Amino acid sequence: MSLKCSHISKQFGRLKAVDTLNFEVQTGEIFGIAGPNGAGKTTLFNMITGMYTYSGSIAFDGRELNGLPAYRICRAGIARTFQIPQLFASLSVSDNIRAGAHFGSRRNKPEAETIEEIIDFVGLGEHRDHKAAHLKLLDKKLAMIGAALATHPRLLLLDEPIAGLNPSEITQSLELFYRINQELGITILIIEHFMKVLTELSQQLLILENGKKVCLGPPHEVTRDQRVIECYLGEDHD
Amino acid sequence: MIMKLTKDLKVLLLIYLILLLVPIFVHTDLYLMNILIMCLIWSVVAASWDLIMGFSGIFTFGQIAFFVIGAYSSAILTQTFDLSPWLGMPFGGVVAGLTGLLVGLPCLRLKGAYVALVTFAVHMILAPLLKSDLGRALGTGGSQGILTIKPMHFWGYSFSSMEPLPWFYTALFISLLCLLAVYRIIHSNWGLAFTAIRDAEPFAKSLGINGFKYKLVVFGITSFLTGIIGGFYAHYVGVLSTRILGLNLFLILMVMLVIGGLGRFPGAVIGAYLATFLSEWLRPMGNYRMLIFGGLVVLLVVYMPQGIAEILFPQDKPGPLERIRRRVFPKERRASLSNDS
Ligand SMILES: Nc1ncnc2c1ncn2[C@@H]1O[C@H](COP(=O)(O)OP(=O)(O)OP(=O)(O)O)[C@@H](O)[C@H]1O
Numbered sequence: 001m002s003l004k005c006s007h008i009s010k011q012f013g014r015l016k017a018v019d020t021l022n023f024e025v026q027t028g029e030i031f032g033i034a035g036p037n038g039a040g041k042t043t044l045f046n047m048i049t050g051m052y053t054y055s056g057s058i059a060f061d062g063r064e065l066n067g068l069p070a071y072r073i074c075r076a077g078i079a080r081t082f083q084i085p086q087l088f089a090s091l092s093v094s095d096n097i098r099a100g101a102h103f104g105s106r107r108n109k110p111e112a113e114t115i116e117e118i119i120d121f122v123g124l125g126e127h128r129d130h131k132a133a134h135l136k137l138l139d140k141k142l143a144m145i146g147a148a149l150a151t152h153p154r155l156l157l158l159d160e161p162i163a164g165l166n167p168s169e170i171t172q173s174l175e176l177f178y179r180i181n182q183e184l185g186i187t188i189l190i191i192e193h194f195m196k197v198l199t200e201l202s203q204q205l206l207i208l209e210n211g212k213k214v215c216l217g218p219p220h221e222v223t224r225d226q227r228v229i230e231c232y233l234g235e236d237h238d
Numbered sequence: 239m240i241m242k243l244t245k246d247l248k249v250l251l252l253i254y255l256i257l258l259l260v261p262i263f264v265h266t267d268l269y270l271m272n273i274l275i276m277c278l279i280w281s282v283v284a285a286s287w288d289l290i291m292g293f294s295g296i297f298t299f300g301q302i303a304f305f306v307i308g309a310y311s312s313a314i315l316t317q318t319f320d321l322s323p324w325l326g327m328p329f330g331g332v333v334a335g336l337t338g339l340l341v342g343l344p345c346l347r348l349k350g351a352y353v354a355l356v357t358f359a360v361h362m363i364l365a366p367l368l369k370s371d372l373g374r375a376l377g378t379g380g381s382q383g384i385l386t387i388k389p390m391h392f393w394g395y396s397f398s399s400m401e402p403l404p405w406f407y408t409a410l411f412i413s414l415l416c417l418l419a420v421y422r423i424i425h426s427n428w429g430l431a432f433t434a435i436r437d438a439e440p441f442a443k444s445l446g447i448n449g450f451k452y453k454l455v456v457f458g459i460t461s462f463l464t465g466i467i468g469g470f471y472a473h474y475v476g477v478l479s480t481r482i483l484g485l486n487l488f489l490i491l492m493v494m495l496v497i498g499g500l501g502r503f504p505g506a507v508i509g510a511y512l513a514t515f516l517s518e519w520l521r522p523m524g525n526y527r528m529l530i531f532g533g534l535v536v537l538l539v540v541y542m543p544q545g546i547a548e549i550l551f552p553q554d555k556p557g558p559l560e561r562i563r564r565r566v567f568p569k570e571r572r573a574s575l576s577n578d579s
């Protein structure tokens with residue numbers, strides 16, 4: 001067991017953005033999350049990473065996360081990316097990654113080494129010294145993933161990582177996610193709208209709507225679930 | 239760790255090299271020497287303010303308050319316990335630094351404009367506090383202020399207001415130390431954390447950066463440095479009153495940052511020199527001086543938002559010196575280009 005969410009809820013005023021949710025993510029797997037706009041997917045990530053207060057319990061490898069500040073959760077081994085790319089715009093790509101390596105990692109590895117490895121791994125060699133602000137979308141996303149990886153996480157949360165990319169960029173990104181999972185052995189939680197991508201990529205799939213679990217299971221089962229077809233596939237699937 | 243000799247540092251050291259020699263030509267001009275000393279003092283305040291506002295993105299308006307706290311603390315300590323100003327200045331820095339931490343605490347949970355409001359409130363409270371009975375009890379001299387502050391001394395030699403050279407070189411030394419500290423911090427992991435929090439706070443936190451800690455650190459450090467130079471100011475000028483908490487200085491300091499460019503070290507230093515001289519030249523204009531300064535802030539913000547640093551050392555294109563060099567040595571340029579690739 002890697003991540004265990006028990007009865008977690010988040011309320012914004014009257015809105016229950018996440019409503020008594022339960023699920024478990026196993027170590028080493030790719031776990032997909034889908035659901036219509038406003039289903040509470042990003043809110044869920046913000047809870048796991050300590051950006052919001054919430055009720056219920058989230059345990060990571062047996063350790064309770066509820067109440068820990070975001071930076072401690074990172075050091076506990078959980079890294080994430082953001083739906084709208086976030087980067088330190090005025091800093092170079094390598095400094096963005098350095099921030100993750102220096103502040104987020106608990107390994108005693110020379111920073112410079114980590115940075116080189118990561119830049120190689122995500123393929124940003126030629127942009128190493130470029131300011132993050134000047135990167136194109138794909139490279140921004142790669143740099144964001146690179147900084148997250150530099151913290152040496154055991155669990156990586158990806159929030160709609162391929163939104164806005166063209167088909168060849170999507171292929172490149174998906175390959176990267178596989179390599180992160182296989183070569184680095186990092187468990188991945190991925191939010192995505194394209195059901196096809198999720199069914200290919202993930203071993204388990206969670207469908208959310210209005211903050212509630214609609215369905216959870218292996219992708220081939222989930223996509224056959226009547227409620228899922230109604231609430232989600234009906235509109236988005238092509 | 240040894241400091242990396244970047245362009246920023248070279249510019250700063252060049253400025254100090256020139257300043258080192260300037261008195262050879264003007265040391266008999268008391269008026270000019272006084273302006274130069276004030277330039278050195280304000281450059282530290284401006285660079286500290288830039289460290290917290292420009293590099294860390296925290297909109298504080300408490301810098302003059304910390305300056306004044308440092309000045310009063312040093313003056314009172316040296317007076318009451320008959321101590322040396324060399325002890326008074328770091329003491330002023332510590333008192334200002336601790337106050338900075340206290341002011342920083344409520345600001346941690348606030349964003350943008352609210353931080354500005356809280357810190358400006360501290361600025362506004364300070365004058366009545368210094369004039370109050372409590373202030374008087376502490377030795378602030380109430381509304382009258384402190385009229386006799388010990389001058390500096392060195393190996394038994396006491397500085398006098400008729401001899402600007404010792405003052406100048408002391409200011410040169412202290413300000414250089416403070417500015418090197420600022421430079422060092424900007425290029426350290428602390429600086430990385432400050433700028434990361436400024437650029438994208440949630441991302442910074444998700445990468446393991448403790449936002450609270452580093453915001454507090456920057457409040458503490460910048461007020462500490464400002465307090466030290468405030469202490470020097472007290473001993474140099476020899477009198478203190480709450481008048482410096484007026485809006486004039488506030489506006490001039492703002493011009494320093496706007497001329498220099500936010501987050502563009504050593505832009506704020508150059509901005510401080512220019513604004514200090516400008517303020518002196520405009521003195522004959524009386525009340526119109528502040529009108530001009532206010533207008534200048536507006537014009538600069540609109541037409542030169544990156545400040546003079548962007549003109550002298552643009553970040554993404556060659557600067558003026560580089561462009562001249564390329565025109566004068568076109569071949570060398572081609573050679574260096576092919577070397578690069
Ligand atoms: N900070 C907030 N304050 C108030 N309401 C919020 C906040 N964050 C999210 N919400 C609301 O909570 C609900 C869930 O939002 P969330 O961003 O988690 O959706 P999502 O599933 O990620 O959607 P999308 O696919 O559009 O990214 C939405 O109705 C949103 O308006």
Ligand SMILES: [Mg+2]
Nearest residue numbers: 041042043083
């Ligand atoms: Mg979302």
